[in-house]
Amino acid sequence: MKNKYVEIYHKLVKDIHKGDYRAGDTLPSEHDLCARFETSRETIRKALNLLSQNGYIQKVRGKGSVVLDRDKFEFPVSGLTSFKELSERLGQSFQTHVHELTLVKEAEVCRQLNCREGSHLWKVVRSREIGGERIILDRDFLRQDLVHDLTKEIAQTSLYQYIENELGLDISFAKKEIVVEPVTAEDEEFLDLNGHDQVVVIRSYVYLGDTTALQFTESRHRPDKFQFVDFARRTKV
């Protein structure tokens, strides 16, 4: 909360969620916002660009910044969101079971994370229980040279929170892939599959701000409980 334009962004997001501005309304003009926040127009425009990128507003030249209806996609699986953040938004009772927490050497994963083939990786296998059913199986591989110590308690609460807040690592971006695959023996062991013979698999490579790879994650979801919601802007060719 040190940058002025990020602060203004958060303030405006809060105002929209509060209902001060409703879908279809226009925000105050950039000029007015300059006066209100006592700052320059470029700073206001940086804040508005953040709102635009995250699907809160659509800027229309000559008109203003029109507030969009985000209700329908208030499922933030889109960005880089942790299971804990997701569950909290859902408001449902959830539970994490840690099935494995070991140091391994996986040459293939090492190669994809750009670390030495002989180096150690944390392997974490967790199932996620929501509403009494185990519907998500997470398999994580983390570079041990970046995350030295890891406990069952941390794996049970929030990996991301530990990595970002405790270790101070700067998680910055991820590449992810979503596909559908047949269930494995491990899926059958740790999930309540309810007769399903396929799972939705989200594979992610997570990177730090200095572009070093940190983590590979495979998140396996029971199909009937899976939903991915996204806001996408058309990239003009």
Add this chain to the structure above:
Amino acid sequence: MKNKYVEIYHKLVKDIHKGDYRAGDTLPSEHDLCARFETSRETIRKALNLLSQNGYIQKVRGKGSVVLDRDKFEFPVSGLTSFKELSERLGQSFQTHVHELTLVKEAEVCRQLNCREGSHLWKVVRSREIGGERIILDRDFLRQDLVHDLTKEIAQTSLYQYIENELGLDISFAKKEIVVEPVTAEDEEFLDLNGHDQVVVIRSYVYLGDTTALQFTESRHRPDKFQFVDFARRTKV
């Protein structure tokens, strides 16, 4: 191609694809790019921000703009990409079958597109054949007050191209949802399901630059041929 910073963005994208800059390299500094393109630093920074948003580079303070490895996610299903653009990238033989092209009144869809309940909608049902198999079923609803005329030929080639280039409508953003659902009778009729009893469903609402809703699309994919690849930046809380 009128804006300077968009032009610079395209030039740099082309250079990266050409191999002038490889993954791990740093681009020339902002100062150097100013000199090369004979422009101001802010203009260069706008171009670099586009590269960053689209996953081409990661900016590191004090260091420079590091080129990322986009090879693994060169599947542009992520943005707002049409089937035609997708197929061309895949380089495979593809074919579109138009099964239905009618004017209908669907109160439910009208409501979600924010148009009068009585107004007409184009309903387009198409199957997509790739490599000899019909694996995608697209069901489109378009507002007829915005797209007056529609022919089978247009539906067979590219709706987006017609809408953007011929009609001059400015497609700007979309909300989309990805879920897995059981197959319907229509799926069985128009798709080569190959024994699958579930399909991946992508529902999208497409909007114009002035925030008016244009289109609702339901794209149903055979699970084994479905892949969604995404680049996501962590939105700092």
Add this chain to the structure above:
DNA sequence: TTGCAAAACTTGTATATACAAATTATAATC
């Protein structure tokens, strides 16, 4: 009242400057 033109307003682009913060290269010192 109606219609048109002008003005005012709003966002978009381009440029310039100053300083902060992080990294890297250089030089000096031990």
Add this chain to the structure above:
DNA sequence: GATTATAATTTGTATATACAAGTTTTGCAA
């Protein structure tokens, strides 16, 4: 040679100005 301090390089933030382009409002004239 190794370490440390300094300088140079590079990106980040904040501010300011000027003009372009699209929309809305105003006001004048018929």
